[in-house]
Amino acid sequence: MELPGTAIAAEGVERRFGDLVAVDRVDIAVRAGEIYGFLGPNGAGKSTLTRVLCTLLRPTSGRATVAGHDVATEADQVRLRVGVALQEAALDDRQTGAEMLALQGRFYGLTRAATRARVAELTDLVDIGSALGRRVGTYSGGMKRRLDLALALVHDPEVLFLDEPTTGLDPVSRSRIWEEVRRLNKELGMTVFLTTQYLEEADELSDRVGIINRGRLVAEGTPESLKRAIGTDVVVVRVEGPVEDARRAVRSLDVVRRVDTSGGTLTVSVSDGPSAISPMAVALSRVPGVTVQELSLRRPSLEDVFLSATGERMAGRRLDAEASRGAEGGRPDTEAS
Ligand SMILES: Nc1ncnc2c1ncn2[C@@H]1O[C@H](COP(=O)(O)OP(=O)(O)OP(=O)(O)O)[C@@H](O)[C@H]1O
Ligand SMILES: [Mg+2]
Numbered sequence: 001m002e003l004p005g006t007a008i009a010a011e012g013v014e015r016r017f018g019d020l021v022a023v024d025r026v027d028i029a030v031r032a033g034e035i036y037g038f039l040g041p042n043g044a045g046k047s048t049l050t051r052v053l054c055t056l057l058r059p060t061s062g063r064a065t066v067a068g069h070d071v072a073t074e075a076d077q078v079r080l081r082v083g084v085a086l087q088e089a090a091l092d093d094r095q096t097g098a099e100m101l102a103l104q105g106r107f108y109g110l111t112r113a114a115t116r117a118r119v120a121e122l123t124d125l126v127d128i129g130s131a132l133g134r135r136v137g138t139y140s141g142g143m144k145r146r147l148d149l150a151l152a153l154v155h156d157p158e159v160l161f162l163d164e165p166t167t168g169l170d171p172v173s174r175s176r177i178w179e180e181v182r183r184l185n186k187e188l189g190m191t192v193f194l195t196t197q198y199l200e201e202a203d204e205l206s207d208r209v210g211i212i213n214r215g216r217l218v219a220e221g222t223p224e225s226l227k228r229a230i231g232t233d234v235v236v237v238r239v240e241g242p243v244e245d246a247r248r249a250v251r252s253l254d255v256v257r258r259v260d261t262s263g264g265t266l267t268v269s270v271s272d273g274p275s276a277i278s279p280m281a282v283a284l285s286r287v288p289g290v291t292v293q294e295l296s297l298r299r300p301s302l303e304d305v306f307l308s309a310t311g312e313r314m315a316g317r318r319l320d321a322e323a324s325r326g327a328e329g330g331r332p333d334t335e336a337s
Contacts, residue, residue, distance in 0.1 A: 142173025
């Protein structure tokens with residue numbers, strides 16, 4: 001049984017699709033009022049666990065309670081208490097935002113007047129006011145996400161599930177969603193379970209982060225504690241010439257714990273960054289054919305946490321990289337009506 005004040009408790013939750021184990025015996029406890037970031041690469045099992053927790057999929061085995069009710073045996077009780085914005089928002093382009101919100105209100109049994117009052121509150125919380133009278137088909141990607149968020153909030157849920165709320169959005173739309181999530185959490189004390197592939201998003205928003213890979217929870221803690229637990233600094237070296245020789249030279253130094261190479265870049269974990277830099281530069285200068293283009297020290301990131309927990313990289317899911325490629329969210333996020 002979960003402790004009082006626990007909003008989400010998963011115990012040994014497993015979900016299979018045929019032979020595929022999408023979620024593999026996951027234990028998670030999220031406190032009421034917490035923002036829990038669920039971070040993992042494509043296909044890791046984030047959406048599957050989210051669907052299990054909001055009763056859209058039954059667990060194959062294990063048990064989970066959300067807002068005090070069992071997701072398998074008390075699904076109706078859970079549904080009344082959770083708001084869900086799924087990865088693929090199911091919006092009707094032909095309806096206006098206001099119509100969709102009204103329909104959602106009726107679905108949860110709110111009277112017309114109560115729905116109207118709630119929609120007025122929501123337009124303060126979620127910045128969609130001026131667009132409500134327009135058909136959803138005219139919305140930008142960011143506005144659709146915010147409408148979807150408002151729809152998830154109509155019945156004033158205790159626990160909000162957001163499945164990749166900012167994927168494909170431009171940086172401005174993304175930071176607006178971040179602000180709204182923070183506000184819901186701070187002002188209303190709403191518990192938020194947020195999946196993301198973006199390391200920065202998890203780092204920025206979450207009180208605690210769970211990292212999932214191939215269905216398994218591989219690390220969990222506050223972003224700070226996870227980074228600290230790695231117990232290392234990171235030196236990034238860009239070299240020209242024989243990378244494997246450079247790697248071997250760096251690896252042979254006592255201070256070096258681990259070296260990962262990607263193209264001409266060595267990512268080096270060291271116990272003490274500042275004191276490792278000059279021996280590293282000296283060692284590299286002795287390797288025939290190798291020239292150092294750049295050598296810099298940085299604090300560990302959640303990427304390093306992922307790498308150290310799984311031995312793999314999270315495959316290029318960085319906001320800066322995406323921003324420079326341009327947003328995928330379609331139309332610019334303007335609100336001219
Ligand atoms: N309905 C389904 N039937 C069969 N396999 C599925 C189904 N849903 C998900 N899977 C598989 O389960 C695994 C986990 O998928 P899931 O959608 O949970 O990953 P995810 O972490 O949400 O990934 P993404 O970041 O791409 O959204 C994947 O291998 C996926 O192909
Ligand atoms: Mg998903």
